[in-house]
Every structure is written in C-alpha cells, then in structure tokens.
Amino acid sequence: MVSIEDGLELVYQESRPKATELIPIEKSLNRVISKNIQSRHSLPNFDNSAMDGYGVSIVDVGKRVKIEKTIFAGDEVEGVELSAGSCFKIMTGAKIPKGVNAIIPFEDVESPVDGYIQLPNSIKPNNHIRKAGEDIQIGETIIQKGERITPYTIGLLASQGISHIEVFRKPKIVVFATGKELKMHYETIAPHQIYNSNSPMIVAKSELLGADVSFVNIASDSKEEIKRAIQNSLYADMIVTSGGVSVGEADKTKESFRELGMTTIFEKVDIKPGKPTTFGKIGDTLVLNLPGNPSAGLINFEIFGKASILGLSGDREKELDVIDCEIGEDLKVKPGKRTVVLGVFDGGVFRPLKKRAPGMVKPLAESNGFIILEKEVSKIEAGSFVKFIPTKFSWFSDFRKSLITYI
Structure with a gap:
C-alpha cells in the first residue's frame, strides 16, 4: 500500500508526453506547448501615442504653439518632423513623428483659438508615449514549454505574426x-x-x-x-x-x-x-x-x-494545488486512515457535505472540491485552517458581490 x-x-x-504535432493557433485553445516560443517582433514595434491629444516638444513648455496637422493610427510619418513653435494633433496608436517627445491629452489644454493652443507650464518627457518594446522585447521568451494555451496566449501569438505552433499530442x-x-x-x-x-x-x-x-x-x-x-x-x-x-x-x-x-x-x-x-x-x-x-x-x-x-x-502545472481556508463548522471523522471529505468552498470558508458516502453520486455534483485529513485526525473545529483541493471550480457566484477594492 x-x-x-x-x-x-x-x-x-x-x-x-509521447508525441507532438503542428497546429494553427486558431485550433490551439487548451493545448500544451511543446517548446519555448520567442518573440519575433518588439511590441509595440515603434513609439506610439497612448492618448488622443497633441504631440509636442518639451522645449515649447508654457508657450503658445500652432497646430500643423493631424496624425492617425496607421499613418506613415516618415519624413514628418515637428518644428519649434508647432504641434501635431495625434490619435491613440499613431506612430510618434520625429521631434515629438510628449503627448498632451486634449482634455488637459484649452480649446484651440485660431489654430493655436496654450501648452501647460510643466510637461514630462515621454508623457503618454508608449515606447517600442516596453511590452515585449524581440527575442524574449513569451510562452514556455508545458504552458497551456489560453485565449490570451493566442492573442500573444497573433501579436507576433505566429500562425502555427508545436504542441504535445x-x-x-x-x-x-x-x-x-x-x-x-x-x-x-x-x-x-x-x-x-x-x-x-x-x-x-x-x-x-x-x-x-x-x-x-x-x-x-x-x-x-x-x-x-x-x-x-x-x-x-x-x-x-x-x-x-x-x-x-x-x-x-x-x-x-x-x-x-x-x-x-x-x-x-x-x-x-x-x-x-x-x-x-x-x-x-x-x-x-x-x-x-x-x-x-x-x-x-x-x-x-x-x-x-x-x-x-506535458502540462508543467500538473501538481494538485490547494487553497488554504477556514472550515465553516465542526467536523468529526473516524481516525485511522487518511480521509477525504467532499464539500463546498464559497471563496471564504469550506463547508463539508452532510451526506458523502462512497457509493453516492449526488455529493460529486454538489461539491466543488475536498479536503484530505491525516489519519490521526478525529475532529476539526470551526475556524481551523484546512487545505481545500478544487474539483470543479470557477470564480463565479450565484449572487452578485462587490467587485471593488477599498483602502
């Protein structure tokens, strides 16, 4: 034994795992990656605006500057350069032209008058500019061997122009x-x-x-x-x-x-x-x-x-995990063997099921996990900490709870 x-x-x-196969990322949900994947591109791959606003130079801080043009996401800015005393209207995601080293959101300045705006007296360099590679550096390991593919890792792969991946069968x-x-x-x-x-x-x-x-x-x-x-x-x-x-x-x-x-x-x-x-x-x-x-x-x-x-x-997260929590009521068991007790964890406490005989089916449907008691244990008092092992667990509830964290 x-x-x-x-x-x-x-x-x-x-x-x-015994074998691998190559599949398109659209079919990869819940599959397990068989080797590390490195990024092919920096993300973002160019400096771009994080806000709708004005692209300015900090040398013009506190000055009145002229709006020269509007730059949208996807516009080519090769050869475009900001001159002193000027600014560009620039939209979120647009590439930063030469000479622009800060973005002032529209709401932080007064409305234009005769094609001019008044810049604030303090502007931080690189304000609201997303720098190339601040999310992902080229050559960085973005997915590790043994990682299970989620909708978000599919998005990560798509961001790198990766169409197929090798997964364990x-x-x-x-x-x-x-x-x-x-x-x-x-x-x-x-x-x-x-x-x-x-x-x-x-x-x-x-x-x-x-x-x-x-x-x-x-x-x-x-x-x-x-x-x-x-x-x-x-x-x-x-x-x-x-x-x-x-x-x-x-x-x-x-x-x-x-x-x-x-x-x-x-x-x-x-x-x-x-x-x-x-x-x-x-x-x-x-x-x-x-x-x-x-x-x-x-x-x-x-x-x-x-x-x-x-x-x-091939899943690297194969070990059973536990949630340390309090038990919500007294529990008595017959000592002598390690005993599994089915029950429900509600996000706060674990409550054992009243009926949980080995031959029953209903407890499996009613519970969302179990605890395992050491063989010497005969009683656990309410408020004691136990190790809850989930069986069917999702962070959803049948009633609405407050979602906001307050200090």
Missing part, C-alpha cells in the same frame, strides 16, 4: 467499466441492475482536462469479455476502469489485466474512500483501475487520474 504522495510520484514518473484515454449489473443511461434496466454513472463522469472529466477520450462498451464480469475490452484499448496512452478492484470472487478486473501482462506499480492507497485503487501498465499503456463506488472512484480519479492526464499532456 502506498501513501497518496508516493502514489502521485509514481504516477508522474510514468505519465509523460492530446493523451488518448479509453474508459470502460466492468459489471453485468451495469447498464448505460439510454438502456432499460431490470430491478436488480443500476445505471453506469461512473464512466460518463470519467469521460467528461478527461475531456475537460484536454484528453482525446474513447468509451469501450461495458465489459461483463467474465474474464473473456474483460480481456477483449482491454485488448481493444491497448492503443491508448491510458485505460481507466471502474469496478472490479476490491477483494471478492466476482472482482476479476485486476486478474484479467495481470493475465495480459500488466505490471502493477501500486494496488492499494492509504486513503478512505478508494483504498483498492490500482495503477500499472501493459507495455506503453498505463492502467488506472478505480473502485466501483461512484464517490470513491471519482475522488481517486481527481487525484491520480487527473495527475496522469496532465503528465501525459
């Missing part, structure tokens, strides 16, 4: 579940059967993490069917199963994997729920066997499955 930390280390050691994940008592949600069930909720959740979560996911028809509890499902899945980077890993005569999943040559890396984890979680590989294909109880299985997928998929993706 391994600790959570040792299990994660073993998962990370085995979960590495999406991990190929195959999901199936064992158990003749299981039926898919679109099938009719008998009184002794249940719907398979685990596989749809694992598929959806894997896709959310950026994997290319396939679902193999549910294998029955016969080893022949299980082996056939496994053999049909060995093209994948990882196979994820749920069910058939506990101690019992009908739990034949691990036995079927072993007979097909699976090397077991670990087969029990010091965690409650989900102790029977097993991780191994057949050839180059990783295998994650999860418990069949929905909450137990998906909690362990959130820990070990997520870590493996992020590792296979």
